[in-house]
Amino acid sequence: MRNRVVMAALVVIAIVAGVLIYLKLTPSGARSGRVWDFLTDPASHADWKLAAGSRCGSAPFIFPTDGMAGFLWDDSFRVGHRHQGIDIFAGTEAGVAPVIAAYDGYLTRLADWKSAVIMRVPSDPLSPGRQIWLYYAHMAAADGTSFIAEEFPPGASEIFVAAGTFLGRQGDYSGDPNNPVGVHLHFSIVKDDGQGNFMSELSIRNTYDPSPYFGIELNAKNNDGQPPLCNALTRLHSPHFFSFRYSISPIHPFFQEEASWNSEIKSY
Known part of the structure; x- marks a missing residue:
């Protein structure tokens, strides 16, 4: 009996040690710690945020929502996993922080998509x-109630949308009401299959590094460990850009990494 107790204690110690090593010694772990710090006290880390509609220098894309770019392209949350986009955390409750179009394009929302839209950009x-x-x-x-703008109902197809247009609001939908993700926007740049269709976003091989599109280092392999920022941000002045005001309030500190929760994306 005593041997079992000792073994159980050793297992617990090993798990705790592994978590601490991950958080302290790996870049993704350090980012997880920063995301945790931000979500538990966003007001104290307002300088980690980028503003919706801001543009870094002459980069083609504007930032699609307010928040901290917490998890980056090619981040890894477990062995064999490679994150296909960026996760932007506003530090608000679900259904508060606006999401806007980062670039002009043609929007589609498949009939069964509750939380996602995809925009076709004919010329990169x-x-x-x-x-x-x-x-x-x-x-x-978390229960699947959509925050997507009413102008883009399920089944919407090829609707032209200008950069800065309101698309919806950040949420915590994961596909499992009992296991929501932390409130954020997941954004990725998906490759075309050469036949005019988007490829499956679930593989990083089917996505592009968003860094050059935003003029900000959003590649986990090149990030210096600090929250990605731009020192040359300029506000986009466009009749399509909506200004939003909302207060930042602390939310429950629980958040999770993404695994298969982007299941609304299809491979064609």
């Missing part, structure tokens, strides 16, 4: 003539 601003797709996810409550 960094590679003219190449078609790309911009994917926005988690715009719904």
Whole structure:
């Protein structure tokens, strides 16, 4: 009996040690710690946030929502996992922080999508003539109540949307009401399959590094460990850009990494 107790204690110690090593010694772990710090006290870390509609220098994309870019492209939350986009945390309750279009494009929302939309960009601003797709996810409550703008109902297809247009609000939808994610926007740039369709966003091989599109280092492998920021931010002045005011309030500190919760994306 005593041996079992000792073994159980050793297992617990090993698990705790592993978590501490992950949080302290790995870049993704350090980012997890910063996201935790931000979500538990966003007001004290307001300088970690980027503003919706801001543009870094001459980068083609504007930032799609207010918040801290907490998890980056090619982050890893477990062995074999590679994050396909960026997760932006506003530090608000679900259904508060607005999400806007980062670039002009044609919006589609498949009939069964509760929290996501995807926008077709016919000509990549960094590679003219190449078609790309911009994917926005988690715009719904934990129970599946959608926060997507009414102008884009389920089944919407090829609706032209200008940069800065209101798309919805950040949510915590995961597909499982009992296991919501922390409130955030997941944004990724998805490759075209060459036949005019978007590829599956669930593989990083089907996405592009968003860093050059925003003019901010959003590649986990190149990030210096600090929250990604831009020192040359300029406000986009556009008739399509909506100004929003909302207060930042602490939310429950619980948050989770993404695994298969982007299941609304389909492979064609």
